Amino acid sequence: MTDELAESGQEQSAESAANAQSAPSEARERHAELAELLDEANWRYYVLDSPTVSDAEYDGWMREIRALEERHPDLRTPDSPTQRVGAPISSDFPEVTHLQRMESLDNAFSQEDLAAWQARAQRLIEADPGPYLCELKIDGLAVALVYEKGRLVRGATRGNGRTGEDVTPNVRTLRDVPQRLTGDDVPDLVEVRGEVFLPVKGFEQLNEQLMDAGKAPFANPRNSAAGSLRMKDPRITAQRPLRMIVHGVGKWEGTTPPATQSEMYERLASFGLPVSDRYKVVETLDEVREFVEYYNDHRHDPEYEIDGVVVKVDRVPIQRQLGSTSRAPRWAIAYKYPPQEVNTRLLDIQVGVGRTGRVTPFGVMKPVVVSGSTVERATLHNASEVKRKGVLIGDMVVLRKAGDVIPEIVGPVVDLRQGDEREFVMPTHCPECGTELAYEREGDADLRCPNARSCPAQLRERIFFAAGRNAFDIDGLGYVAATALTQPLPPQEPPVRTEADLFDLTIDKLLPIRSVVRDADTGLPKTDPETGEPKVVSFFANMSGEPSKHAELILQQLEEKKDQPLWRVLVALTIRHIGPPTARALADEFRSIDAIAKASEEELAAVEGIGPRVAATIKEWFEVDWHREIIDRWRAAGVRMADESAADEGPRPLEGLTFVVTGTLADFSRDEASEAIAGQGGKVTSSVSKKTSFLVVGDNPGSKYDKAVKAGVPILNEEGFHTLLREGPDAARAAAVTPEE
Structure with a gap:
């Protein structure tokens, strides 16, 4: 569970606090209500490993209670949630006191917050606090390890920051955690802090095992890691693929500690401790922003889940100068990404029919904002997946955007079940044409509607697909238009009853069409929020009944795309x-x-x-x-059904060469670049390997660039790509950027 960015008013002087007016009764009541909500959320998150609210909702409460305390400082007492770190200690494990307090981190949610943090640090020391160390914020469980004379003597959870739970027997089962430190300069005593986590693949495998055994799955990797580390039987912990990454130290005695955070990581690694390979030291705030933005776009690259980036002042003496507030260091801050996981109510499970007849269940949920957009529907793939995830209609569920794009239901929050939830039953007949559903082949996971020719849902999806950017690429023929052409409102007959009708469309066939607007993700009709009636459109004709520009565009594109x-x-x-x-x-x-x-x-x-x-x-x-x-x-x-013969086509200088295209090019779309390569005989693939002849890169190339560098693949920028197409591969190799350069 995260805490909010401390505002400058948190350090308000005692004099101004004393002069502030006492809080009115409604403010005190709301403060008490928020404190209770936050305490309950902390208990469920940290102790029970079964969260009932999302990080976003928790952060909203924390922002509200901080704002109340800024307006009414007398509400800010030592037992306020804003003044505490972590949560109560579980009674299942012995309590231990940390050698030094384990602090929480203040959070930044915008570039402005980040700049404000730097400005505060700069004011305190009257100098630029940089350079900065940037590292990934792992969504795991904070743990402290104590080594005496190089031997592991204790592992404890963070708890409330001063006392934690002694989980030493369980920590000893982690393969990343050395029982003895190595090297000649090991301190007599060192307390290291880090994050215990479950890799994403390990989390998925663990949930499969739990559900196969009839047990409730974990909601997310963080809680599965916490639950696994708190098993009363260490043998069970040992069976789970827990990992750990160390990211700091507390007490250090017996040798001289390093002078920078980055040198600290090098020293810890030399002791045999696991440190991240994804941190970077930068000089300026602009470079910090670049690191933050890079991992915002590549947050699924690591094997573990992240929810942001931690930025630290690299120089340890400057860290000491900056010190800490009552709960967080001033020399570090966590930049939090928009939440990828939220909780919402699953109102229903319905099914949609795709272009190949595949019938896919999807969840209809209470609308919720995740990763910056409002989501109310999410795929559940097939009936066996619904059962595997253990979700019931009426459940409070964890919703995630996979790859920041596709909404996905992760699983239920079992603790919040009320008893009136019900199981989903897969329909036996197609919801759009009534045909009995069946498996296409023995062993298939997906039921399909076998009425491929006449099912209106399949035809609608196929027309939309045929007009898409990977097929005919017809501007204007989107999902609403495909629906109108295949499912107009009566008494109008559909002008497209099969794909064969697509290139026979005329203005006369388009003008009378009116259609219900359908959701592109599910195929279900959209409704007017005020009346509840289906939305109806007629965009092939304008107000005076003449052909609309939209209609003219579709017909023009149909003619042009025949070639x-x-x-x-x-x-x-x-x-x-x-x-x-x-x-x-x-x-x-x-x-x-x-x-x-x-x-x-x-x-x-x-x-x-x-x-x-x-x-x-x-x-x-x-x-x-x-x-x-x-x-x-x-x-x-008039649709073209053959390419030029080998005798008629021009030279193919790229014959036998393999290319990967990544990033954004100024003069080509991704498809245009691929077609230009294929037109000269080259082959375009989606992944980089040692067999790749060239990587063509535009702006923001991503991980494929890094893979090409490691594999020694020649890299062409856009200018080099033009050279390739104009002068051939030999000239391009001379212009390519290679790893050695």
């Missing part, structure tokens, strides 16, 4: 397992749709990335009569 390369046509056909990479491979090998249709399974399977199973799927697709009708009618409408 897309073969691989895009293959993607648009929605053949199962055929995405852009495999579509490119098929187009490169066979050059025409007819050649692909005539190829044997063995010939198809021989294409790189295809294999026997996908080859069988391709053959099955071309054997369906209404699939062949799509190709015939698109061809009749």
Whole structure:
């Protein structure tokens, strides 16, 4: 559980506090209410390892109680939640007193907060406090280890900062924690502080084991780590893949401690203690911001979960000069990222139908803000996943944005069940066409609607997909338009009953259409918040009944996109397992749709990335009569069904070379860059390896750049990429940036 950034008023002088007016009764009542809420939250989070409120909600309460204390300083008493660190001590373990107080950290939630922290430190010492050490804030359990004469004698949780729980037998089971320190300059006595955590993969495996055993899963890795370290039987702790990273020291006796935080980490590592490999020392606040922003974009790169970045003054003498407040050091601050996990109520579980007929359960929740956006729906993948996660309709659930993009229900908060929750029952028939659901193949995890041709949901999704950026790339034909074309309101008949109708659209067919607006994630109708009625739109005609600009744009794009390369046509056909990479491979090998249709399974399977199973799927697709009708009618409408033959095409200087494109290029979209490479015979893949010929990088290249550097792959910036396309690979190699440079 986190604490809020201490405002400058927290250090208000005793004189001003004495002169402040006594708090009115309503302020005292609200302060008492908030204190009780925070104490209960602390107890559940730190002691029971079963949080019932999200970090965001807790932080909101803490901000409110701090604001009350700023307005009414007489409310700020020693037992206020703002003046305490951590939580009460569990009675399950003996209490121990830390050799030095384990402090909490003040938090920053914006760049302005970060600048204010630096400015306060600068005022106190009348100089720039830098350089700064930046490190990841691991979402784990704070632990202190005590070594005497190099031997581990105690491991304890932080507790309330002064006393913690003695968990020494359990700490000894952690493979990262040495029983004896190594080296010639080991202190006679040293207390090191760090974070015990469960790697994300280990957390997922642990929850699977718990649910297989009929037990409730942990809500998140932090609480699974806390629960695992507090097992009464150390043998159980030993079975769980707990890890630890050390990030500080308390007491140090017998040798001279290092003069900087970064040197401290080097010394601790030399003792055999686990330290992070992701910290960095920088000189300026701008460089601190760059580190913060980088890991905001790459927060899923580490093997553990992080919730921010800790920034510390690197020089230990300056740390001593800055000192601490009643609960936190002035020389360090935690920059907190927007919450990725929040709690909300699961109101219902419904199902949606995708373009391949796959029926996917999704949760309908009380709207909640997570990672900066409001979320009210999240996928649950399939019926077995609902059961595996152990969620019931009516549960309070933990919601997370996977990769900061896709909302995902992590699991239930079992302690908050009220008894009226109910299990989800997977429907037996398609919710949109009524066809009985079935598994396509024995052993499949997903139920599907077998009515592929006529199911309105599948057709809607396929039209939307065919118009997407990886297929025909038709501007204006988004989800609402796809819905209107396939599911107009009566009495209008749908102008698109199958993909074959797509390139036969005319203004006359578009003008009468009115349609219900549907949610792009679930396919369910959206409703007007005031009336509760479905939202209806008619955007193919303007107010006077004339064709709208939107309608004209769609028809113009349909005409222009008929000349897309073969691989895009293959993607648009929605053949199962055929995405852009495999579509490119098929187009490169066979050059025409007819050649692909005539190829044997063995010939198809021989294409790189295809294999026997996908080859069988391709053959099955071309054997369906209404699939062949799509190709015939698109061809009749002028859609290109073949690429140039090898005899007609120009030189292919990039033949045999493999490329990865990453970052944002000024002159090319990612697809345009890939097509430019493929047009000269090169192959574009999604991951860097030693077999990669070149990495093409734009702005913000991310982890692929680092992998290329480690693998010794030549790196082309945008200028080098132009050189490649204009002058060929030899000239590009001369312009490339290599790891040695």
